Amino acid sequence: MELLKDIRVLDLTTMVSGPVAATILADQGADVIKVEPLHGEQMRHVRSSHFGVNPMFFSCNRGKKSISLNLKSEQGKEVLWRLIETADVLIQNFRPGAIEKMGFSAEKVREKNKSLIFVSISGFGEEGPYAQKRVYDPVIQALSGAADIQGDHKTGEPHLFKLIIADKITSLTTSQAISSALYSREKTGEGQHVKISMLDSMLSFFWPEGMTGLTYDEYEVDSSKSMSAVEPIFATKDGHVTAVSIADSEWAGMCRAFGRSELIEDPRFINAIERFNHAEIRKQIVAEEIAKWTSEEILARLDAEDVPCAPILKRDELKDHPQIQTNGSIHTFNVPGYGNINQARPPAQFEQAPFDGMDLAPELGEHTASLLEELGYSKEEIDQLSEGRAVRLAE
Template sequence: MGPLNGIRVVDLTAMVSGPVAATILADQGADVIKVEPIQGEQMRFMGAPHNGVPATFFSCNRGKRSIALDLKSNEGKDVLRDLVRQADVLIENFRPGAIERMGFGEAALRALKSDIIAVSINGFGEQGPYAQSRVYDPVIQALSGATDIQADRTTGRPAMFRIIIADKVAALTAAQAIASALYHRERTGEGQAIKVSMLDAMISFFWPEGMGGLVYAEREFDVRKEQGTMDLIFETQDGHITAGTVSDKEWAGLCRALRREDLIDDERFATSMARIVNADVRKKIVADAVSAWSSAEILARFQAEGVPSAPLLNRTELLDNAQVVANGTISRTEYAGFGEVRQPVPPARFSKTPSEISGPAPRLGEHGRSILAELGYDEARQQAMIDAKTLRIPRD
């Protein structure tokens, strides 16, 4: 039983930010009910399906129950109201104002369940020129400085992270905030609203070192001019590795591993600050030295000298990496209709209330009948909703 066992979450979200936040809660034991439109949420149609479920949808929605409702209908809204009455948390990621227009703003929710945690995830916040704009991850990367951080250090051309990073940073932010709100409610009995913007979450995420030049207004500087032009990726005789040093001890170890002891006391590299000032020439010297070795040989030498280092793994190789295997990072579970499914285990390991992946991602409306039965809807009422097309259940 996870730490959130007994907590019920109504998940009205779509795509990535909200679904991933709710999945984190599901992994930690919450009963997450995914309320989808009759046609299903957009992520169900993105990617090649396996057993009717694309891989990304599976990973964003594992362990949830699904009910498909027409929330424009009175019957659909009645079901949602009944769900809210039994819920601890409601999460939505509509554009600002949409949930109020649906009739489920915070005041309406609190009238149904006074201590509910009402969570809204949006792209830009509720005010300002972008507030009502449609949003996808690249737009947030553009506005948050991500493309500047990822820019090619030689040409200066902006670049983007090749993953959906803004949604997932917002998801992590929301999940942590929900846990804090539940703790506050446990102490005081008070529910509250939580608002998370993807833009705010990303800027906060980047700030500690990515925005270091902006911290002290009186000493503002352009970080790009301080970070050098080369990444810590070095080519060996048979591949690529990474290696980096911060302390003098690590630098000395790197020099010994490369058989370049002459560099240890070189005034250009003798201190941490000197190595930062002369970063480009330092990295060029290290790159030339590393290129004389095979990956296995130089990594073994680096490890022996206590130099932080690792091979560059492709995404398939990480499945069999010795450290990943030792950690048990990837679960391999047989699910009916899916075969073996690989998922990362919940990364926070609880000693008393372990998290776990409780099941696969649901088919659209898979649990509609059982959820309605829990709410007291008899079979005749359920069938009437199906006939009226305000409830959808999957065809067996």
């Protein structure tokens, strides 16, 4: 895929939010250079590795080049300055103020490269009482209302998403913002500083349905009731399914599928507002009816009535589902040493830039030597940088 061909991205980020944003750009053809410390970024060390690269690091960093620099040394800093002169985008997610202390503030960097898109990702924003706190995904979930949204609406007990959702929502927000900044640069020739916080990204993501009670100050809505009105997972005789009826026609179809047509005209369920107001009894009835059937039987009946529904798949069932197979949603490729590798195919399919496969995640410092050569360093200079521990070469 060559949508972002000739766009060079310097990825100075760690863990998930920044690396995944840069991987999205790599999937779309950008030349992404992962700038790592001599010991490698933290994500390399959070899981046991396979062929030198653990699966989480692989998925967050595929398709990139790795250069390993000691940015505490003047020689390492000089290498980064040379890379900055060649770059279109720089992404960093150090704690606010850290990149400035290192000597690479947005102002200084953009003096060197005026067309650069400089992207700063923070946990909470760059100012305020939480700005300097260390942050991981659960902390943002707690502060953004996510734990409340996921909470048990009967007991009030909060729960976290079991995924690192805050990081990945920030990744999507960041990659989209970079695309917009690059488009703006095409029109104006000007780079700019883009600031994104994980907290703001999550609030924006949750707002449409998760924060209905906060949208109108003069119109009170119980947000917890709003979320509890969504149909949950239902048990069948042999498994679990989900089924959703929002429109009147969907509710009527669901009732017919159950053989309970009398419920269509029941005053408690006569329209969407009444079904919302009587959500608990409605869900109880639906659960009781679905429990009478096997998953295959009830899904067939619901499909016949055009009611949105699906089986609840386990993760090891995904590759065998016919819709996922038809879409080619999971890309499998074989690499000597690794064996078969499975990755989610990039979801956006571009007519003029069809998906043409994926590259590996880099080993630490795998491209240090080749990038230094590109920047004009001689073999002797590269050896000196390595011996002086300004850079790390691949083993």
